[in-house]
Amino acid sequence: MKLTVRFWSYFADVAGCRDAAFEVEEGTTLGELHDQVCEQSPKLADARNSTLKAVGVDYQDDNFVLSDGDEISFFPPVQGG
Numbered sequence: 001m002k003l004t005v006r007f008w009s010y011f012a013d014v015a016g017c018r019d020a021a022f023e024v025e026e027g028t029t030l031g032e033l034h035d036q037v038c039e040q041s042p043k044l045a046d047a048r049n050s051t052l053k054a055v056g057v058d059y060q061d062d063n064f065v066l067s068d069g070d071e072i073s074f075f076p077p078v079q080g081g
Helices: 010-015 030-040 042-050
Strands: 002-007 019-023 052-055 071-075
Touching: 002 010, 002 030, 010 042, 019 030, 030 042, 030 052, 030 071
Parallel strands: 002 071
Antiparallel strands: 002 019, 052 071
16 A cells, blocks of 8 residues: 655654655554654654654544555644743
8 A cells, every 4th residue: 555644843854854655565554654654764753652643634543544545644742831
Protein backbone atom coordinates (compact mmCIF):
# COMPACT_ATOMS: atom_id res chain seq x y z
CA MET A 1 0.00 0.00 0.00
CA LYS A 2 1.10 3.55 -0.65
CA LEU A 3 0.66 6.12 2.11
CA THR A 4 1.52 9.77 2.49
CA VAL A 5 2.85 11.06 5.81
CA ARG A 6 2.71 14.79 6.50
CA PHE A 7 4.85 16.34 9.22
CA TRP A 8 3.62 19.48 10.97
CA SER A 9 5.39 22.28 12.81
CA TYR A 10 8.92 21.48 13.96
CA PHE A 11 8.45 17.80 13.02
CA ALA A 12 8.97 18.90 9.40
CA ASP A 13 12.33 20.40 10.37
CA VAL A 14 13.36 17.28 12.27
CA ALA A 15 12.24 14.94 9.46
CA GLY A 16 13.81 17.17 6.82
CA CYS A 17 10.61 17.30 4.76
CA ARG A 18 6.93 18.19 4.97
CA ASP A 19 5.68 15.05 3.23
CA ALA A 20 7.03 11.55 2.76
CA ALA A 21 5.74 8.54 0.86
CA PHE A 22 5.76 5.12 2.48
CA GLU A 23 5.02 1.68 1.08
CA VAL A 24 3.69 -0.73 3.69
CA GLU A 25 2.00 -4.10 3.67
CA GLU A 26 -1.75 -4.49 3.89
CA GLY A 27 -2.89 -4.67 7.50
CA THR A 28 -0.22 -2.26 8.78
CA THR A 29 -1.33 -0.27 11.82
CA LEU A 30 -0.69 3.39 12.51
CA GLY A 31 1.65 2.40 15.34
CA GLU A 32 3.70 0.20 13.03
CA LEU A 33 3.95 3.03 10.51
CA HIS A 34 5.03 5.37 13.30
CA ASP A 35 7.81 2.91 14.18
CA GLN A 36 9.01 2.99 10.55
CA VAL A 37 8.94 6.78 10.49
CA CYS A 38 10.98 6.92 13.71
CA GLU A 39 13.53 4.50 12.23
CA GLN A 40 14.01 6.85 9.26
CA SER A 41 14.07 9.97 11.46
CA PRO A 42 15.36 8.87 14.87
CA LYS A 43 15.00 12.36 16.36
CA LEU A 44 11.21 11.99 16.02
CA ALA A 45 11.38 9.03 18.41
CA ASP A 46 12.08 11.43 21.28
CA ALA A 47 8.45 12.57 21.05
CA ARG A 48 7.01 9.10 20.30
CA ASN A 49 4.74 8.97 23.36
CA SER A 50 3.31 12.45 22.85
CA THR A 51 2.98 12.57 19.05
CA LEU A 52 -0.55 13.25 17.85
CA LYS A 53 -1.48 11.10 14.84
CA ALA A 54 -4.35 11.63 12.42
CA VAL A 55 -5.58 9.70 9.40
CA GLY A 56 -7.40 12.08 7.12
CA VAL A 57 -8.98 14.56 9.52
CA ASP A 58 -9.54 12.21 12.46
CA TYR A 59 -7.11 11.47 15.27
CA GLN A 60 -6.47 7.74 15.62
CA ASP A 61 -4.68 5.45 18.04
CA ASP A 62 -1.80 3.11 17.26
CA ASN A 63 -4.14 0.16 16.61
CA PHE A 64 -5.86 1.84 13.65
CA VAL A 65 -5.43 -0.29 10.51
CA LEU A 66 -4.34 1.80 7.53
CA SER A 67 -5.76 1.62 4.00
CA ASP A 68 -4.14 2.23 0.63
CA GLY A 69 -3.92 5.94 -0.13
CA ASP A 70 -4.40 7.13 3.45
CA GLU A 71 -2.93 10.51 4.34
CA ILE A 72 -1.39 10.48 7.79
CA SER A 73 -0.41 13.56 9.78
CA PHE A 74 2.03 13.62 12.69
CA PHE A 75 1.71 16.60 15.01
CA PRO A 76 4.18 17.52 17.75
CA PRO A 77 3.00 17.64 21.35
CA VAL A 78 1.01 20.70 22.24
CA GLN A 79 2.94 23.20 24.33
CA GLY A 80 1.23 25.83 26.37
CA GLY A 81 2.16 28.33 28.91
